[in-house]
Amino acid sequence: MHAAPALRRVAVFGATGSIGASSLDVIARHPDRFQPTVLAAGTQVDALIALCRAHRPLHAVIADEALYARLRDGLREAGLDTAAHAGSAALDALAAGDDCDTVIAAIVGAAGLSSTLAAAAAGKRILLANKESLVLAGELLMHTAQQAGAEIIPIDSEHSAIFQCLRSRDASLEGAGVRRILLTASGGPFRGRSRAELEQVTPAQAVAHPKWSMGPKISVDSATLMNKGLEVIEAHHLFNVPAARIEVLVHPQSLVHSLVEFIDGSTLAQMGLPDMRTTLAVGLGWPQRIDAGVSGLDLLLQGRLDFEAPDTDAFPCLALAWQAMQAGGTAAAVLNAANEEAVSAFLQGRIGFLTIPALVDNALSTLPVEPADTLDGLLAADQRARLLTRTAIEAL
Known part of the structure; x- marks a missing residue:
């Protein structure tokens, strides 16, 4: 027993x-x-x-x-x-x-x-x-x-998917044999739109996510693809994987939550309906599985799964996140703080949608990268980025 x-x-x-x-x-x-x-x-x-x-x-x-x-x-x-x-x-x-x-x-x-x-x-x-x-x-x-x-x-669904495929949180463990991690992105409410078409989008349109019910800030991050950029940085830390082995795929059905490719040619994907209760049940019950109140996936009903490359011209926030991750140190803290301030201003109707990545780019290119080994140092970088970004917003 x-x-x-x-x-x-x-x-x-x-x-x-x-x-x-x-x-x-x-x-x-x-x-x-x-x-x-x-x-x-x-x-x-x-x-x-x-x-x-x-x-x-x-x-x-x-x-x-x-x-x-x-x-x-x-x-x-x-x-x-x-x-x-x-x-x-x-x-x-x-x-x-x-x-x-x-x-x-x-x-x-x-x-x-x-x-x-x-x-x-x-x-x-x-x-x-x-x-x-x-x-x-x-x-x-x-x-x-x-x-x-x-x-x-x-x-969150993508990192829970990777965690489940690895059956652990460390892709660098001996025998893990991980070749690369593929994070999926829904593409948000503006998938397929050109940069020019994004000029006039409103906060109401940006928070109307096609698949997930989320708070306004996270919904805007999904619309700009900054959410995915932040997830790439998270995956790097969570799973001990270098940036060069993390990729992003746009998958509008949001049924494949992420994939792990191994050195033997196998690729494992975790699939399920877009419902946070599944990932919460994984975290609460791990290593056992418990009922989450979520029904299974009817693949016949879904019919097809599509994948495409992200458009970093229309959605430059994803490229900015890669840039911050590769810079290391306090760069990710600067990216995050500038983005929070820019998204807040957008939700208040003070700036346009495409001004969000412009403000983040400005903070990354203006502030020097410093070591990220103390909380005080990170919070100081966060505050500098916020002040710089607020000043830039007021000057617009």
Whole structure:
């Protein structure tokens, strides 16, 4: 007889977002295996309180400290024993503390970095959806995780696919025999459009992704292909693979999530419906498979699978990400920060779609590359890139 798996105590950071919703859906399907102990959100107090009513965690954290009283009073009025917390220091302490052994890191942007590093230093299992942790501080995060014995399991669809094909997270292991990694991209809502046709696209059009339901920032990154550029940088760090052995294929059906080609000529692909619950179930249950509430893939219904090369003339962000990865050091932090500022300005209607890559290019070509071995150094580079990009936006 096999012993029942130990109950995993799960912290969900970014609980009110789409990944948070998918995480809590999978967790709720397996109450004998998972207990949501910490739920964290940025500013959505009422949504966080509603989740606490449904899932009864030990702790709730709101990032905006000005909203602490509303959270505390709302939990009390709901008759919950859930402890209220606010601010990044509280988030870091809970990530490292004894009330969770698994952290779902789904806070968008550089704001998610500190708590991810805290969880890594404490040796937790981290289900990583926060791209910036790897893009901004990949060397630092992987080193911290290795030193503390933390497990990092990626849960975005492409890196989960690679993880599943490798059955591990290190493509450099003896006997792994990996020739190259092929990341697939949907192509976003503007696939096939020329550079000239992208001049007038609106924020509403950019966030209308054909396959995935995502937040506005990630949706714009998908539309510019920066999302894929960030994923190339992530794959480099996650799987210990040099940049020259990572390629991108546009695959509009979004059914093949990524592929790994081995030195014997075999290529393994991971396929499935575009539903985050699958990758979350992989991360929560690994190395076992658990029900995610997602149906299987009907290939007869789908009919065909198409692949094409990315158009880096119309979508230069992908090429800029390669450039940053090859430059090393703080270049990826500069790329990421400039992109965040540019995307924010685009979503506010302050700049055009094609100005996003122009601003990122400006930051990369203006700021010098420095070593990326300390968090302070990385955050300083991040701030310099933000200031430069904001100044450039104001001058337009």
